[in-house]
Amino acid sequence: MSFFQILDGFAATWGSNKPLQALTAVFIAAFSIFFASKIARGFRKPPFPLPPGPRGLPIIGYLPFLGTDLHVALANLASSYGPVFKLRLGTKLCVVVSSPAAVKEIVRDKDAIFANRDASVGALIATYGGHDIAFADYDPEWRKMRKLFVQEMLSKASIDACYDKRREGVRMGIREVYGKTGEAVNISQILLVTLVDSVVRTLWGGSILEDHKDSSVKGPELKQMLNEFITLLGCPNISDFFPALAWLDLQGVARRMRKVCAQIDSILDKAINERTTAGVNGSRRRDMLQYLLDLNDSEDPASSLSMNQVKALLKDIVIGGTDTTATITEWALSKLLKHPETLEQVYQELNQVVGLDSMVEESHLPQLHYLNAVLKETHRLHPALPLLVPRRPSQTTDVCGYTIPQGTKILINVWAIHRDAQLWDMPSEFRPERFLDPAAKWDYAGNDFRYLPFGSGRRVCAGLPLAERMQMYALASFLHCFKWEVPKGEEIELSETFGIVLKKAVPLVAVPTPRLSDLKLYA
Numbered sequence: 258m259s260f261f262q263i264l265d266g267f268a269a270t271w272g273s274n275k276p277l278q279a280l281t282a283v284f285i286a287a288f289s290i291f292f293a294s295k296i297a298r299g300f301r302k303p304p305f306p307l308p309p310g311p312r313g314l315p316i317i318g319y320l321p322f323l324g325t326d327l328h329v330a331l332a333n334l335a336s337s338y339g340p341v342f343k344l345r346l347g348t349k350l351c352v353v354v355s356s357p358a359a360v361k362e363i364v365r366d367k368d369a370i371f372a373n374r375d376a377s378v379g380a381l382i383a384t385y386g387g388h389d390i391a392f393a394d395y396d397p398e399w400r401k402m403r404k405l406f407v408q409e410m411l412s413k414a415s416i417d418a419c420y421d422k423r424r425e426g427v428r429m430g431i432r433e434v435y436g437k438t439g440e441a442v443n444i445s446q447i448l449l450v451t452l453v454d455s456v457v458r459t460l461w462g463g464s465i466l467e468d469h470k471d472s473s474v475k476g477p478e479l480k481q482m483l484n485e486f487i488t489l490l491g492c493p494n495i496s497d498f499f500p501a502l503a504w505l506d507l508q509g510v511a512r513r514m515r516k517v518c519a520q521i522d523s524i525l526d527k528a529i530n531e532r533t534t535a536g537v538n539g540s541r542r543r544d545m546l547q548y549l550l551d552l553n554d555s556e557d558p559a560s561s562l563s564m565n566q567v568k569a570l571l572k573d574i575v576i577g578g579t580d581t582t583a584t585i586t587e588w589a590l591s592k593l594l595k596h597p598e599t600l601e602q603v604y605q606e607l608n609q610v611v612g613l614d615s616m617v618e619e620s621h622l623p624q625l626h627y628l629n630a631v632l633k634e635t636h637r638l639h640p641a642l643p644l645l646v647p648r649r650p651s652q653t654t655d656v657c658g659y660t661i662p663q664g665t666k667i668l669i670n671v672w673a674i675h676r677d678a679q680l681w682d683m684p685s686e687f688r689p690e691r692f693l694d695p696a697a698k699w700d701y702a703g704n705d706f707r708y709l710p711f712g713s714g715r716r717v718c719a720g721l722p723l724a725e726r727m728q729m730y731a732l733a734s735f736l737h738c739f740k741w742e743v744p745k746g747e748e749i750e751l752s753e754t755f756g757i758v759l760k761k762a763v764p765l766v767a768v769p770t771p772r773l774s775d776l777k778l779y780a
């Protein structure tokens with residue numbers, strides 16, 4: 258039956274009144290269009306609502322209300338809006354997740370959908386446009402780099418083979434502290450320099466401090482340079498919330514990032530150029546830098562890397578890997594100084610396992626169960642990356658009954674999960690014993706969604722096996738070699754300062770006294 262036959266039917270019923278017929282036709286047409294559009298909208302409408310969330314201001318959204326401690330502000334909002342909530346920040350839609358169930362959906366059930374990163378303007382400059390592992394999208398180039406890094410460069414055999422380099426770096430740090438016996442030492446700085454040095458020795462056999470003696474790369478400057486880099490990676494930037502304004506670089510983040518990257522690039526270029534020249538002279542070393550440079554020369558697309566990829570990966574390792582490790586080691590030492598009875602237990606374990614007549618070796622680490630629990634508890638209370646590295650879904654999907662539109666910035670609030678009273682007994686207390694329970698198999702791999710200091714899923718920390726060793730080795734060595742005391746009249750400050758890496762607001766300063774029985778060991 259056609260539309261006009263239906264109209265005829267109406268006319269027959271209501272008489273042959275032409276104006277009425279026309280009016281009816283208009284009415285039916287309007288009605289049909291209304292329903293057709295309703296049905297069409299019905300098909301397009303997402304099956305689930307968007308997550309709840311606070312209302313912000315027009316245009317800028319919730320940006321002015323977040324304050325400086327973003328991880329804490331987001332934890333507070335989760336207590337009002339639930340474990341999956343949304344925020345509009347400028348033109349950007351953000352979804353914040355703070356429960357193990359929601360995390361599981363993102364990093365396990367829908368890991369492939371959520372595997373892209375949401376790189377900031379600063380991160381894209383630092384990585385030559387996302388050519389590293391940490392900020393690259395989930396694409397074949399990322400898969401190739403991650404596979405080479407995890408399976409070749411950080412295989413157990415490769416890590417074991419570089420132990421002497423890590424040891425040289427840590428021993429250099431110990432000598433430096435020994436030279437300051439009885440003085441107030443900025444542990445934050447010494448730890449960072451020690452770890453950067455260990456990693457640089459591992460990568461290309463050099464020493465960041467010794468190789469750059471004549472330049473501005475000294476301990477304090479190195480720390481300042483890396484701090485600037487890490488700050489710019491994670492700082493709130495108008496260009497990220499209003500991409501149309503990015504060309505104005507209103508806060509100067511892009512300009513500052515280009516400046517600090519030029520300094521870092523000059524260090525990397527020096528190491529690369531020296532190696533290339535050494536190659537011409539026929540004296541190439543076999544180390545991680547050489548492995549990467551060989552991949553840069555390779556013709557095989559399955560393994561070849563561009564020079565930007567090589568340098569971006571070196572930055573991930575030299576800066577990303579060391580700043581996190583130094584930060585967590587500093588937090589652990591601070592917690593121990595605040596809890597002398599726990600520190601005493603650590604010393605007893607070290608005396609028993611290592612002995613006061615020896616330095617710590619990596620072979621001792623598996624026996625240091627209590628120290629391992631101290632580190633795990635430190636990661637719980639002060640996760641180095643409190644919101645992990647933001648992810649971005651490649652398609653519209655759903656989590657815990659809410660629609661998550663394609664391209665949303667996903668923040669996983671690990672800091673909030675680690676302090677959730679429904680998941681942890683006395684969550685704000687420092688109690689390493691909770692990680693000694695043999696029934697609970699806590700590890701760093703992100704298999705238990707209540708505990709994610711290294712993330713989880715296919716974007717879990719790629720440097721985990723090296724990080725586990727370096728953090729334990731540095732912490733055990735600095736503790737075993739010295740008795741640490743808070744400078745007279747001072748107290749240990751434990752407040753946090755938010756950034757992509759969660760640091761101590763006040764760097765740790767303490768006074769070392771040698772513990773070992775033979776002072777020759779410090780030489």
Ligand code: HEM
Binds near residue numbers: 403645714720721
């Ligand atoms: C205590 C030390 C460290 C901590 C706490 C840490 C933590 C993390 C976290 C939380 C992520 C993000 C995971 C996610 O988004 O799910 C990450 C990513 C990453 N980490 Fe670490 N990390 C540490 C040390 C290292 C080291 C030593 C290296 C290199 C040797 C490294 C290399 C990386 C890389 C390349 C990524 C990016 C992975 C990807 O996006 O596929 N990290 N790390």
